[in-house]
Amino acid sequence: MVLRFGEKKTAGDIPSEIGDAGSGGARRWLGGLRRGLSKTRASLASTLGVVLSGISRLDPESIDDIEEALYMADIGPTTVEAVMEALRRGEGEGESPSTRVRSILLSLMEHPAQFPPAKGEGSPEGEPEIVFLVGVNGSGKTTTAGKLASRLAAEGRKVMFAAADTFRAAAGEQVEVWAERSGCHIVRHKEGADPGAVVFDAIASARARGADILLVDTAGRLHTKKNLMDELIKVRRVAERQLPGAPHEILLVLDATSGQNALAQVREFGPALGVTGLVVTKLDGSAKGGVLIGAVHESGLPVRWIGVGEGTDDLLPFDAKAFTDALFEAEGA
Ligand SMILES: Nc1nc2c(ncn2[C@@H]2O[C@H](COP(=O)(O)OP(=O)(O)OP(=O)(O)O)[C@@H](O)[C@H]2O)c(=O)[nH]1
Numbered sequence: 001m002v003l004r005f006g007e008k009k010t011a012g013d014i015p016s017e018i019g020d021a022g023s024g025g026a027r028r029w030l031g032g033l034r035r036g037l038s039k040t041r042a043s044l045a046s047t048l049g050v051v052l053s054g055i056s057r058l059d060p061e062s063i064d065d066i067e068e069a070l071y072m073a074d075i076g077p078t079t080v081e082a083v084m085e086a087l088r089r090g091e092g093e094g095e096s097p098s099t100r101v102r103s104i105l106l107s108l109m110e111h112p113a114q115f116p117p118a119k120g121e122g123s124p125e126g127e128p129e130i131v132f133l134v135g136v137n138g139s140g141k142t143t144t145a146g147k148l149a150s151r152l153a154a155e156g157r158k159v160m161f162a163a164a165d166t167f168r169a170a171a172g173e174q175v176e177v178w179a180e181r182s183g184c185h186i187v188r189h190k191e192g193a194d195p196g197a198v199v200f201d202a203i204a205s206a207r208a209r210g211a212d213i214l215l216v217d218t219a220g221r222l223h224t225k226k227n228l229m230d231e232l233i234k235v236r237r238v239a240e241r242q243l244p245g246a247p248h249e250i251l252l253v254l255d256a257t258s259g260q261n262a263l264a265q266v267r268e269f270g271p272a273l274g275v276t277g278l279v280v281t282k283l284d285g286s287a288k289g290g291v292l293i294g295a296v297h298e299s300g301l302p303v304r305w306i307g308v309g310e311g312t313d314d315l316l317p318f319d320a321k322a323f324t325d326a327l328f329e330a331e332g333a
């Protein structure tokens, strides 16, 4: 089973867990998803869940209560507004308020407010796929790169790392640990080296070694710091010049515990860097997982992976339907 980056998941191309319902892999995936969402689910149950279960039909007062509970669910004002508009329009009429809200949230992820940004072509035959991981400090970029490498290497793909965070002390060692753990090659320069030079060397090495995927770990940076964002744009240009179409995927890594701040990051990083997909990490430690729904709906960017723990296996492929089901189902279901 091959999961190509840069492509929308389609029936023939989705990770095995999602495509193969009932298999051991699918059961583990669903178990991990439910566990990972338990804090957000409990929080939703005690706010939105309580409101919805006390309503048999929608009237102006109950609609106000739903709106307030949705705001507490961290999905962000744009998405709350879209849910309210759909309810007022009568979407899902005849169903229970709870079913209506749940299916509206799912459809907002499937039909986002923004058109999804145009997708690249993927890498040409025989060339490595270059994947950048970007995001604010501590969001989980390096850990995600490590988990991804482990997963893709286990699927038989030849993966390499570019340790392009030359800024933070010990960032290179951290990638080195993941490279050893996953058995993947790493290109690394000295601390303080030019990240563009690391990427240049890493792409050359990935091509020479016939790698399938090059995971580029970048330094954390605040979306509000223009000079740091500009530096990343420069590094991106290095890849573009060296291999047409590269980087083939730019993953914005968001920390689910940062709530509304994650939405601001999507707004800033997305257009500035040409982000092609999202990774939402630390869902296991967050009651604010609803932010994922807002991020997808506002930006049109697909969530590629979610992080539900610090271990190698704690990176799960994302599926919007399974995600909403896991958020709304009763505890222990
Ligand atoms: N619980 C949990 N912890 C996570 C997850 N993903 C990452 N972490 C932890 O978050 C912390 C920061 O992760 P890093 O991967 O170093 O983050 P980063 O974005 O590379 O950080 P900088 O390079 O400093 O910008 C580490 O302690 C990780 O183990 C996750 O899905 N769940």
Ligand SMILES: [Mg+2]
Pocket (backbone or CB within 6 Å): 141, 142, 143, 165, 171, 217, 218, 219, 220
């Ligand atoms: Mg890092």
